[in-house]
Structures are given as C-alpha cells and as structure tokens.
Amino acid sequence: MAAQEEDYLGIKDYKVIGTRPIRHDGVDKVTGRAKYGADIDLAGMLHGKVLRSPHAHARIKSIDVSKAEALHGVKAVITVKDLPLQEDKIKDLGEGAANLMDLRCNVLAENKVLYHGHAIVAVAATDANTAEEALELIEVEYEVLSPVLTVHDAIAEGAPLLFEEQTTKSLGEDTGKKSNITTHFQHKLGDVEAGFAQADVVVEREFDTATVHQGYIEPQNATALWNADGQVTVWCSTQGAFTVREQTAQLLDLPVSQVKVVPMEIGGGFGGKIRVYLEPLAAVLSKKTGRPVKMVMSRTEVLQATGPTAGSYVKCKMGVSKDGKIVAAQATLMYESGGFPGNWAAPGSMCIFGPYNIPNIHIDGYEVLVNKPQTMAYRAPGATNAAFASETVIDEICEELGVDPLDFRFQNAAKEGSRRADGPTYPRIGNEECLNVARATDHYKSKLEGKKRGRGVASGFWFNAGLQSSASASVNADGKISLVEGSTDIGGSRTSLAMQLAEVLGLQATDIKPQVADTDSVGETDVTGGSRTTFATGWAVYKVGLDIKVQMIERAAKFWEIPKDDVKYEDGVLSSVSDSSKTMTFAELAGKLDETGGPVMGRATVQPPGVGGAFAIVIVDVEVDTDTGKVEILRASIVQDVGKAIHPSYVEGQMQGGVAQGIGWALNEEYAYKEDGTLANGSLLDYRMPTCLDLPMIETHIVEVPNPGHPYGVRGVGEVPIVPPPAAVANAIYDAVGVRLFDLPMSPGRVLEALWKKA
C-alpha cells in the first residue's frame, strides 16, 4: 500500500501531528500510580535471587546446594540442569540475534563462568532476604582461570580462550584457527589504495573506548507464574514483550503460545532490556513451587551481569585531497562481545563513514570474546565508538587544511544517491540540511570567550530499523477510539502513535485511548528499539486508521442509504457529496454503529520497508580545568533530521537524552576492572552518570526532511543523538587546551596525563 504523494512531501497541513498534547500515561506517571515490574504483588508470591560468580573466568568443578535447600523458607533451588538443552542455533530477536545455547548458558552458567557476576544458581524463598541468605549457603568449587579484559589481551598470541573450541570465521569461512575472535568481516568500496595515493593529507589514529552501561534507572525484574494447566505468564520490564516470549519459550522448550508476557511500564532500556536474564529462571522456579516467583536485580547485579555495551579498539585512517575532498577511508573495528559471541562491530562499520560520500573505503571488523558480560545494544549500538574515531580524525584533517569543520562536512556530505561501504545507497536524507542548520545556529555563530575554553563539532549517522508491528483499534459509541498496540512505551510513544491515528481520522489526540498490550492481546510486534516505534508501529496505526475510515464510510452510506462513493470523509466529518444536508461527525456516526451493522474495529500488521536513516550534528563548548583535568560542558546543541516530529517535545527529549548519555560516555562512564577481572565500580556512586549539575540546557534544532518511506515522513529519532557527543567533546577539548584524546572516557586523569605529556 502506498501513501499519498502529498503525505510523502510533508507539505500537508497537519492538525494533530506537530502539536504537543499531554501524554496519555502522564497522570499515572506523575502520581506514582503507574505499575512497573517491581510493583507487582501476587497472592502466594515467592521471591527469587541469583548466586553469581565472584570470578571473571573459572571452571565450575562442583555446586552443592543442599544447605541452601535445607534453609527454612527456601522453596526451590535451580541450576542450568533445570533448563532444557538447546541447539547451537542463531535466533533473531528483533534488534540483535542470539545463539540459543549461549542464551541458556548466560542465564545460568554451565561448566564455566565467563564473567564476574555470571549467574550460577537461582533460589526462590518466602521473602527476598531469606533467598539472599540461602545464596550464602551454596558451595561452588572453582578452578580459577586467567581472564582477558580487552580486545588487545584477547587477541594476543597465547591468550586464554573463553571457549577452547572457538575458531574464527573470516569472510564467511571457518579458518579453523583457535582464537577469541569469533568473526572477521569486510566492507569494500572502490579502490582504497588508489584513493590514498591521490590524497594530500592523510591522518591515521587509534582509539580505545571503555565498556559502558545503558544505565536505565529501573533494574531488571521478572515475575512468573507457571500455572497448573501448563500456561506460563511473565510480567517484566522489557523493550519487547514478544522477544521475551520467544526467548523464554525457547529456553523452557515450550510452544510460544503457552507463554504470555505482560509488559509492565518500563523504567528505561536504551537497548539493554531486550535480552532475558531473570524471566526463564522465575518461570522454572514457579514450576517447581507451584507459586508465582518475583525476581528483581540489585544495581550491582545490573552493572555486573546485564549487557553493557561494547568497549572497542578502532583504527581509522582518512585521506583528503588538498581541495578538501575525502578520497579514501580505512578502518579496523574490534569490538568486545563479552562472554559470548556478539556482533556490535557490524553496525559500527555500517555507520563509521555514514555521513560522508567517500569513493574508496575499506573496513575490517572483528568481534572479540572477553571476560565481561555479553555486550548488548546501547542506543545506536556500535556507532558511537566508531564515530568517536572518524569524527576526531576529521577534526584533525580540518585543522591541517585550515577549513571550517562544518564546511568540510558539508563539502563531503552523503546525500541522496551516495553509497555506503556496506552496500546501501541513500534515499532522500537530511544530512546536508542538518549541516546548514548547524552552521546557522546562534551557538555556532557565537564567539566563545575565555581561556581554556573550546568548541567542538561532530556528526553522527544511524540507519534505524523497521522490523514488524501490529495494532488494532475499536470505535466506542461516544466516538473515542481504544487503540491496542504492541510497542512498550519508554518515552511517550503511546502518544506519538495515538496522534498518528487521530491525524488519519481527523480526530484529536485526546480522542484516542492508547494501550500497550500483552502478547495474547495484540499481533506480533518487535522491540521498542532501532528507533522504530514511532516509524513502524506508527505505520501500523496509520493503516488501522485507514481501515476504520473505510468502514465508517460504509456505515454512513448504509445509514443514509446512498452509495459509498457518494460519502466524503474530511476532518472527522462524514457527508454526502451529492446532498450537502447529509452530514455527521465521526462521533455521531459512532453512536449509530449498533443500527448499521455492529461494532467497528480496525487492524493492521506491517513490515515496513522505507526505513529512513538519521543524521545529527552536535556542537559543544567546554572549559578544561588544567589543574584537575575536569572538563565542564558550557553549552551543547544538537541538530537532527527527524523526518517529521510527531510530538516535538518528546522528539526534543530523545535528542537531549541522547546528548546527555553521549556526554557521560565521553567524560566519566567506564567499567573499571581489577586485574583479576572483577568489576570494581558496581554502583551508581562509582559508575558515574551525569547529574543535573553536570549539564547545561541542551539546545535542540529539529530538521524535518520527510522520510519518503513513511506516510507522515517519520524517521527514527531515539538513537542517533548519542553518536556525535564523544567526538564533539574531544574536539572541543583540543580546541580549548591543544591536546587530542584518543581514549574514552576523557576522565580528569586522562586529560591531566595528556596535558602533562604535552608540557
């Protein structure tokens, strides 16, 4: 089904889209009534806790749970033996795939623990404190092994192997070589050697970035009831109820329809709440006890054992002709997979040169096992690490050429028809428009006064995802519509979806009552991830609206006893084309559904192509304290092509939130490991995320170049804003004090070291 041309061009005068209604779930969230996963309380509920590995890398020689089982109040104890065996098979899970065997060994370790905090035993007891006491009574005997904690350690000759039989698959072929490198891939465009031969300026640098966590404020939780009839219900905090259902059913060896997942309100995800950790454990504990079991992670467990995002090593080389044209680019990306194989260098490699039109590119990517938790998506996963490298190299090139960094980016900007090294050719994108807006911002044009102050800019690209979504809606007799959709709402998406439905039908946002449904109540819907919800579930909701519209036209025709092509539907009013006295509002007709054939429902499922890639530019001003090395953010602006901002406040919120996370990644956040591989900073005091006091207001500039692949021009919004900040901050620090930093985070210690080295 194709949308109309006027919709594509974004020239339509929208009534609801672009306004800022109060979100439908708002009152519940400001009064404390909204129910998150940890707020569940069921009759007879038990509480589960997990025993975790104190070692980063060890063989499990024996596990003795007898004393824990004997503790008063303990009702069940499980190990990996209680989970059915799994095939060595990859399963697609929405954003990121999983190997089922690995998934099983991640939720409960088998034979080996691969990171500090790796789950080993789960216990259910009458209360959480008793369950914790039981953990202390479990005896595990380990043979401690040496850990590998960085890609450099992991690929060194003779490095300890996480999996003794692991060999590298290079360019699709098994090399047979035993290694912690699971995968090596390449993207090539043009002839990179010939390209560098034409270059007048070549800059090559190496970058290391630390492991960082998504840092959602709500810890993972899951409550499960395995009923006597074999039906399993799971209440949890997830970005995708259907992926939780799929993973849980697989791990329990049940048909998917035997598992119902009820997504509770979710307290942040950012990519980190897609993979299951607790859900299958709670379910098995429930099966063993016949009672519901609730499990909630502590903050330390969240940091130790849920997927942070990959630390990385990136080598980036770019060649530019003296007239300022990028003629060649080359990169090597080595990303930490954590304790099980992963694939985060892959999206990094798709994005590293994304904002540029470069004729000759060569990219090598490597996925590397290290003794850390299995790394997961974090807002444009892989792209931030990559852009830190390429955008810093570009800043150095601009300095050498003596050109304005935004002018240089404009001269080399990817646009419609430009080809990325990984294959796709861009449709209409808003990269150039963003650069133009950035150049015209008050921020960029303002003069930055003061010593030790500097300004930096950087671009970012993220491709966004479409996947699949479902929605249905029923028309109430008062003309209001109950909308049922499957995308968990992390940042106001109920409202951005309701607004799209209201727009199609010529109603108000308040006429729609949106609801996020459980897996038995709505069609399959992939995760709230890949910046896809307002785009893809929006597409579904748009089609639901068209479905309702067609039916309402039929009902009006029936009521007036006229042919349906004589009925016109405009701005929520139905009328007869031939007889202007026949006119009815949507609500008036809704009151007559009983007499015209019964209730009206709309439904749609989509797998939309036409995903629109997203570009963003970030400008930051910093002041560097050369005594302490502390970097203060004085001013920050973001310019982003969003396609069409359905609810501009929540679009701005995504942009601001992404910039804030990017600044945290740039300056403070890192997993600090001791030499033995144990995590030294497993609390929010020591894992230092930005507070209110660390940030200024974040200026947003929304650019709207409609995505031709969406009826209202929507592009994904959520992820790309995190991509530019680390490089923008690094470039600002250089502008302020003349030192270039190549490692994240650019913490006070690192800044001071660089200043001392320079002096």
Added chain:
Amino acid sequence: MAKKVHITTTVNGEETEFLCEPRQTLLEVLRDDLDLTGTKEGCSNGNCGACSVLLNGQVVDSCLVMAVEMEGQEVTTIEGVASADGLHPLQQKFLEHAALQCGICTPGFIMAAKALLEAEPNPTEERIRLYLAGNLCRCTGYDKIVRAVQDAASVMSKA
C-alpha cells in the same frame, strides 16, 4: 529472625501503623508493607534518588532510612502530592513540559523539587540543578525537568 517492631507514624497525613524487622528500610516498608509503590527503587544505596520521600519536610533517600526510625515522624510520598482537587503544580508542569520519558525517576524528582520549592520559592537554575543533583534521570538530559521546576515555581509563587 529478629522480632518485628511496632511503629506508629504519619504517612501522607494519615496516622499509619506497621510492623517491621529492624533490618528493613523505609523504602521496603513503603513498597512492600504499605503498598505505596510510587516510591521507586533504583539502587538501594542512596545514589539515584528514585526513592526520594519527604521526612518531616526534608527530602531523603528512603533506602537509607531504617523503618524503625519512623516512630512519630511524618512521611510524604508521591501518593500524597496530588489532592482531590487535582494535580500539584509540579506534577502538572512535569506533564506540560514533557519532563518525563520512562517515568521511573519522576516520583523522586517531584519529591525533591517539592522540598526545594517549599524552602525556596524562587530558586535560580543553578540552585535547582544543585538541589536535584541527588536524583538521576537517564532519559531526559534534565533540560525539561529543570524547566518544569522553574515553571512550577513561577506558578506557585503567583498563587
């Protein structure tokens, strides 16, 4: 198991009794025993502020307060902020400014901001940022939260 202690306290204006173990925090009792789950748990060691409540008008992390200390004290939680007449101006302004995304930190921010505005009706932006620095939000970048508090302050000082 240690013997439970009987506590009489005031929660959201009403005299409330509960039994608690000496090791239980105020946060645990609020959520698990009094069913006031609007107060959230984010870290349980005083670093995130999601569990902020008012104790005799002062903002505290309820995960750092022992429940047995509540005898004769006055506690206000997020459930006690709105009245039958409607939302508190802070709640209203959080909605109007889209100052929440996932909403998990929102109750804590509203409690901390309420304590601030009751003590200082017209705080500067710097003062608001300092006062709210004990509350972590990972979604918003704080911009809209600060603006919501500024706007609420302006409405409340006119009222």
